[in-house]
Amino acid sequence: MQTNSTAAPELAAIKVEGLTRSAFLVRGTLAAGAAYGLGAVGPYVSRAMAQAGGDIDIVNFALTLEYLEAAFYQEAATKVQGLDGELAKLVKEIGTNEQEHVDALSAAAKQLGGTPAPKPAVDFGQSFASKDAFLKTAVTFEDTGVSAYNGAAPAIKSPDILAAAGSIVQIEARHAALVRLQAGESPAPDAFDKVLDMPAVLEAVKPFIKA
Amino acid sequence: MPEQTTDHPREESALDELARDDSSRKRFLRTLGGAGAVGAFGVLLAACGDDDKKDETTGGASGDTTTTSASAGGDVDIVNYALTLEFLEADFYKQVIASGLVKDPKVAELAKSIGQNEEEHVAALTAAVEQLGGTPVAAPKTNFQPTLDKGLETVLMTAATVENLGAAAYFGQAGRIKSKEILAAALSIHTVEARHAAALNQLVGRGFKGKGPLEGSLPDGAFAKPLDMKAVLAQAKPFIAA
Numbered sequence: 482m483q484t485n486s487t488a489a490p491e492l493a494a495i496k497v498e499g500l501t502r503s504a505f506l507v508r509g510t511l512a513a514g515a516a517y518g519l520g521a522v523g524p525y526v527s528r529a530m531a532q533a534g535g536d537i538d539i540v541n542f543a544l545t546l547e548y549l550e551a552a553f554y555q556e557a558a559t560k561v562q563g564l565d566g567e568l569a570k571l572v573k574e575i576g577t578n579e580q581e582h583v584d585a586l587s588a589a590a591k592q593l594g595g596t597p598a599p600k601p602a603v604d605f606g607q608s609f610a611s612k613d614a615f616l617k618t619a620v621t622f623e624d625t626g627v628s629a630y631n632g633a634a635p636a637i638k639s640p641d642i643l644a645a646a647g648s649i650v651q652i653e654a655r656h657a658a659l660v661r662l663q664a665g666e667s668p669a670p671d672a673f674d675k676v677l678d679m680p681a682v683l684e685a686v687k688p689f690i691k692a
Numbered sequence: 693m694p695e696q697t698t699d700h701p702r703e704e705s706a707l708d709e710l711a712r713d714d715s716s717r718k719r720f721l722r723t724l725g726g727a728g729a730v731g732a733f734g735v736l737l738a739a740c741g742d743d744d745k746k747d748e749t750t751g752g753a754s755g756d757t758t759t760t761s762a763s764a765g766g767d768v769d770i771v772n773y774a775l776t777l778e779f780l781e782a783d784f785y786k787q788v789i790a791s792g793l794v795k796d797p798k799v800a801e802l803a804k805s806i807g808q809n810e811e812e813h814v815a816a817l818t819a820a821v822e823q824l825g826g827t828p829v830a831a832p833k834t835n836f837q838p839t840l841d842k843g844l845e846t847v848l849m850t851a852a853t854v855e856n857l858g859a860a861a862y863f864g865q866a867g868r869i870k871s872k873e874i875l876a877a878a879l880s881i882h883t884v885e886a887r888h889a890a891a892l893n894q895l896v897g898r899g900f901k902g903k904g905p906l907e908g909s910l911p912d913g914a915f916a917k918p919l920d921m922k923a924v925l926a927q928a929k930p931f932i933a934a
Contacts, residue, residue, distance in 0.1 A: 574910065581914035631879045634875070635872040643866060643867055645915075647882070649915065650883055651916035652912075652915065653883070655889065658909075659909060661887075662894060668891035673816070674879075674887075675880075676880060
């Protein structure tokens, strides 16, 4: 695996296979290009509107992220040494939530008349080597999930899908805070959650996705 | 003024109903447990579709005029509503810190950092109202003394509940916001409120689900539920001085 400059090196090290082209395109939000607060939002939004695919692409993009997260916590539950007490309960709870998101988004893609993105083949590298390594990747996953949803949401056309995304992103944010607390980090490091920009990130993650 | 556009008919949101009505809530939970996430999501989709159509219900609570559907009036009102909630939160943390109730340095640090976030939200939303050509609401006169008088535990429990309320309030408005820029801003604040909520509910030991609807770090499980203006303002009312 190459190590390239990306805002989410832990994620970049994770191999994702089996993405459809449309899922891949929207999936571009995985790293980089953060915008803060109100002032930065305007140009971001107009870019996102120009770049984003339709709702099906966005849903499939979210679905791919949720597949990754669900698999991540499911593997973590058996592979990470020393997962006990509160952390073990948290891993189980988050894993269950992510699987529910997967099921819901698969159903949403179908409701929209699309084909749900397939479950990607994943390799989480050294993320389960220790509790610290796991928490570090978990924080990255959840923070990135929040930014990905927040980034894609303004481009969503269907009010139903927007509502669903809002409902899910709030849970991702709660997960982010809870894993951050476990990692000894501030649960809410910024007053405005970063918004990830699709086209910039597309470039950043390209080297890490198997053709 | 033009008629309400047809894509915004007036209707009570099913999710709002769920949020208030215990029996509906139980039905919703049964759907979650019974038909699984897909079924629940179907309910959510149907409900949230209505959510977009509830201007009258929610708008009525704040006395706004959402009949002007084509104007920015709706967004100004929504941002001013969010600003009011942020004013309340910011002042609450300020008073909590000033009270000296919080002795644990870690808790104090969290309270301070959350309070700073809320101040930034106040500043950003004030600017947003101005950008929209509106007049930012004045900071409400608050009434937190009774809460403070009850001591640290009540204070932290209240903070945890209020953050869950804030997250539900932002989510409740997402479908009503017309401007994509305002929507993006609201979403980036929404998730920060959710982070606060999860952290504080964890801190006070409520677990994933607490006893009440606004209690717990993941009070609604995998899918967050919105609250409309009326429901939120009813909860916030005790903290606003008459």
